[in-house]
Amino acid sequence: MNKVFRKIHLWLSVPVGLIITVICLTGAALVFERDITESLNPKIYKVAYTEGDTPLPPSELVASIRQQVPDSLELLSLQLSGERDVACMATFKGAGKRSLSVNPYTGEVNGWTKSYPFFQTMRKLHRWLMDPPAYKGAKSAGKVIVGITTFVMVVILVSGIVIWIPRTRKALRNRLVVSCTKGWWRFWYDSHVSLGIYVTLFLLVMALTGLTWSFQWYRTAAYGLFGVSTARPAMSAPQQQNKDEKKEKAEFDYGIWDNVVSELQALYPSYASISLTAGKAQISKPGNMRSSDTAAFDTQTGEITTVTAYSDVPRAQKMKGWFYAFHTGSWGGMTTKVLYFLAAFIGGILPLSGYYLWLKKKRLSKKKKSLELSLKQNVYKNPNKCQSDFFMNNFFPKSRRKESRNSV
Numbered sequence: 001m002n003k004v005f006r007k008i009h010l011w012l013s014v015p016v017g018l019i020i021t022v023i024c025l026t027g028a029a030l031v032f033e034r035d036i037t038e039s040l041n042p043k044i045y046k047v048a049y050t051e052g053d054t055p056l057p058p059s060e061l062v063a064s065i066r067q068q069v070p071d072s073l074e075l076l077s078l079q080l081s082g083e084r085d086v087a088c089m090a091t092f093k094g095a096g097k098r099s100l101s102v103n104p105y106t107g108e109v110n111g112w113t114k115s116y117p118f119f120q121t122m123r124k125l126h127r128w129l130m131d132p133p134a135y136k137g138a139k140s141a142g143k144v145i146v147g148i149t150t151f152v153m154v155v156i157l158v159s160g161i162v163i164w165i166p167r168t169r170k171a172l173r174n175r176l177v178v179s180c181t182k183g184w185w186r187f188w189y190d191s192h193v194s195l196g197i198y199v200t201l202f203l204l205v206m207a208l209t210g211l212t213w214s215f216q217w218y219r220t221a222a223y224g225l226f227g228v229s230t231a232r233p234a235m236s237a238p239q240q241q242n243k244d245e246k247k248e249k250a251e252f253d254y255g256i257w258d259n260v261v262s263e264l265q266a267l268y269p270s271y272a273s274i275s276l277t278a279g280k281a282q283i284s285k286p287g288n289m290r291s292s293d294t295a296a297f298d299t300q301t302g303e304i305t306t307v308t309a310y311s312d313v314p315r316a317q318k319m320k321g322w323f324y325a326f327h328t329g330s331w332g333g334m335t336t337k338v339l340y341f342l343a344a345f346i347g348g349i350l351p352l353s354g355y356y357l358w359l360k361k362k363r364l365s366k367k368k369k370s371l372e373l374s375l376k377q378n379v380y381k382n383p384n385k386c387q388s389d390f391f392m393n394n395f396f397p398k399s400r401r402k403e404s405r406n407s408v
Contacts, residue, residue, distance in 0.1 A: 021351045143214060156201055260304065279297070
């Protein structure tokens with residue numbers, strides 16, 4: 001049985017090993033994208049705070065923003081941070097995923113958030129091998145290849161676990177450490193075996209959660225395991241609703257947000273952020289699982305009408321956030337991010353070390369066959385000398401070969 005899993009492990013790894021390396025290394029690069037981006041742009045995400053400073057109310061922030069941006073930009077939301085030294089963010093219709101950073105104490109605009117080309121390239125490689133779909137939800141060759149490779153990777157990891165299982169206690173000790181003093185071959189072998197088993201669980205979690213973005217059938221099955229359906233509810237006829245919404249947005253009084261924020265701050269003494277839109281507010285709680293409560297309010301008075309706690313949100317709406325958190329390692333904060341980074345980095349090295357061991361073994365096997373053939377062809381000339389040379393070349397250390405030959 002072990003031989004069967006060895007063959008499965010080898011012959012599945014050979015064709016897709018390099019693609020697995022690309023997926024894992026680009027995934028490792030994306031783990032700290034947000035942290036690196038924020039550290040490279042401190043003026044966008046951080047503001048100076050001195051004791052006693054009081055944030056401006058949302059209505060004044062909106063008025064200040066409108067004086068500093070073109071009139072063509074339509075404000076969609078305003079996000080207020082629960083931390084004193086963090087800037088608030090404004091989003092606009094037609095601005096894409098960019099947000100405008102604003103000083104909550106002065107109303108001064110700090111600039112637009114941005115995504116670096118390096119991370120954009122890493123994301124395209126990680127998800128689509130530089131072949132993104134034409135539109136969201138569509139298929140592409142790169143997306144399908146990544147999905148199939150990830151599925152094969154799961155089989156490779158499972159077969160690797162079966163192969164790794166030791167038979168003796170001594171073998172267990174050897175398979176848990178990396179030797180750095182017994183040559184390059186032993187170093188890469190131990191790295192492949194020992195480090196591989198340490199990161200297998202993390203790689204399995206990444207692969208099994210990542211497949212939900214590759215295949216609809218897999219997403220349906222994965223959600224079904226948690227009793228969640230991926231079918232979307234039927235949409236009602238728009239009728240007059242869109243016209244009423246446009247009219248409501250045009251006549252919205254941003255001074256209402258002042259009352260909303262005051263009520264929410266009384267209900268939530270601590271929060272990560274409050275995101276305000278026309279008609280509702282989202283209160284993100286401290287943590288890393290994207291958990292947030294939703295408050296609906298009267299657009300005329302600002303009075304909060306209903307508050308939907310995150311625990312009461314249907315599980316179907318939580319699943320995507322859960323899968324994303326467990327795929328990226330953000331569920332446990334910086335600790336899990338570091339572990340995910342190391343696991344993804346080692347996962348990218350495993351196929352390379354596997355290729356090295358496989359090619360090295362093939363070369364040694366070829367050399368051994370060549371020696372055996374040479375021995376058979378020349379044995380009739382001097383049988384004793386040929387046999388002694390064969391055994392010395394293969395089983396004697398170099399330091400003892402001269403001494404052994406002299407004795408023969």
